[in-house]
Amino acid sequence: MDTQIAPAIIARRKRKTALAVAALLATLSLTAWAINRAVSPSVDASNVSIATIRTGSIANTINASGIVIPVHEELVSSPIQTRVAKVHAKLGQQVQANELLLELDNRTIQLAIDSLKEQLAQQENRILALTLEMEQKRKQLSSAIELLELDLQATRVKLGRYQTLRKAGGVSAEDLLTAELNVQRTEIQLRQHREQIEDGKRVTNSNIEGARLQKSILQKQLGEQQQLLAQTQVRAPFAGMLTWLLADEGASVGTGQLVAKVSELNNYKVEASLSDFHARALGAGQKVLVEQGNTRLQGEVQTVLPEIQNGTVKLLVTLAEPHHSILRNKLRVEVNIITEQKQNTLLADSGPAFNGRGPQDIFVVHGGVARKTTLNIGASDGKAVEILSGARAGDQVIISDTSRYKDRDSVRVAQ
Template sequence: MGMTQKSDKQAGDARPQASVTRTVPSDGAALARERRRRWPFLLAGGIILAFIISVLVIVFVPAAHVWTNDAYVTAHYSVIAPRVPGQVVSVPVDDNQTVHAGDILVQLDPRDYQTALDQARAVEAHDRALVMDAAASVARQPAIIAEAKARVAQLSAQLLFARQNASRYAHLALNGAGSREEGERTRASLDDLTASLQAAEAQRDAAEAQLRVLEARQDSSRRQVDVDRARVHQAELNLSYTAIRAPFDGMVGERTVQSGNYVPDGAALMVVVPMDQLWIEANYRELALQHMRPGQKAHIHVDAYDIDLDGVVDSVPPASGAAFAPLAPENATGNFTKIVQRLPVKITLVPGQPLARLLRMGFSVETTVDTGLSSVVRAQTRTDRAVTDK
């Protein structure tokens, strides 16, 4: 029995020891669980902190490069249209053909315009003959005036002599020495010479007035010749317009004309695109233009061929596309939703890039502009013109 009590005592002493050994691993597990519970909060806090830092950097730190995929290849192409109506007799070019400046693209029937030119030249020749006739009349008129003046002088002398005779016969008649018949004859001669002198003076005045008329007619004929010359020139131009030529080197596109068509003036026949003058229209958000300047370098990625090209910012437009829309947005009334606008930035290609020949109008591209001012400084060192001016 004593051994039993001793065993119970040992067992009682052993139980507390066992319980102590069990509490030690229990505290370590709790600490581990506590640490595991903290990790999600720490991770979430780190993510939130990184997000806040990123937003602050985006807002307050200007990006050295701005990128957009809203960019396309474009050019100032020319729509080919006739300046005169006519029947198409030939179209020497085909779709997508390369042409050079001055090449004939469409030939209209020139016969009607050649006839009009011949008629205009004939009218001009006729009016030139009228000018020569008027000049001859003007040259002849001074002689006619001189003859009329001589006639007036002659009749004036005869009238003076007749008046003297009439006075003498009147004096003789008062003294009874002259006959009545002779006196009447003298008075009749005086009246006849007076009438003749008046007629001669009228002819002289008419001849002088006729000179002014002839000079005015000559001037009018000369002006008519000038009008005829202008009509001849216009007829020559109309004849030349029957050969529709390429305005510059490029490639034919959108050809809609065929031989035999009758085309009115101004009708679109085809398009010529200057393939050596392509450029990029990159639609950047207005917030990306804060540090963008003409002369900055641009990186161009062409999706169609997966190639990269070099470009330069040529100019920043004065307004967004919505500002030039036929129906401009009206924000003064109704509910307003602010929309970030995009502006089409013009980016030109750096010369001397063989792969640039692969570009076509309408290609989608991605552009990245180096907005660091160091690029502007480097560009300024190569020219005397201010690269920030446009």
């Protein structure tokens, strides 16, 4: 005969079964959680950089490296091939306009000047000799002409007498013809002498003009040599700083070789260099931010140099404060060229996670889990990037390098 089980016992057995099932489910859940913890990657929040998306303004910039250079700088070169005779200045010193910096050996120029002066004296003597010779010939021919004129008068008188006597039969026809020929001969001689005076004058004047032309050429050459002689006294073209000097006395220098460089003091601009990849985006008049440490100076692109060397384009930047105390010759600075500006846009701090413009996979953090999300990245100024779409203000994103998680859709962020 079966014994009826008490309801209390049945209830107790059900509670034990329910507890056993609950314990089993808890064990399975704990096991699954442990396996998930072991398999799913995680990152410590202290090992990554997390930025909060905010609203603000941004200027899209192109970054370049720059070097501070003087606005006005002049190079002084050697006018001839010579050597350094004496140095009067020191590199780095401040100089005044026309201050003597160094002397070049000028002996060859001095010899050339002496030779030219001798040649000029010869030409002057030649001009004087030609003038005297012409005057002497003129006087000789003038005297001969005066005598011929007397002879002509005498022959004409004689011819007139013979013509009268011939009518009376006092002279022969032969004597009359001889008298006529003597008149003609004297007239021809007189004309020839007068032509000789004009011909001699023209020839002598031509020789004198040639000598004067040669003298003028020599005077120009002398002026050039005297100018070269003055240039062997190397002087500062303006007041400034001596930033380069060939200070080795006795050193040989070639024609056109640099011997000194003077730069203007406390008036600077910037020469920037960057990849020619950005050449199309550059143009004169673009605004520029020049940074050195915590100092930021406003500027403007003055010109983009047309020549590209080794994949690098250069441009010159004028500064709003060219006399700023931080500026020094050859000081290296960061140059940010502003190509566009935007207001009231979503921004995030810049970091290795961002790579240029366009759609990019960025990890957005929600509830301790960073999930890969496609964000559309816009402008960048080197410190912040523009978020065009894919996130909202207040969202947090990992901006440090996440390349090792590029194949994961999500990563746990351990606090």
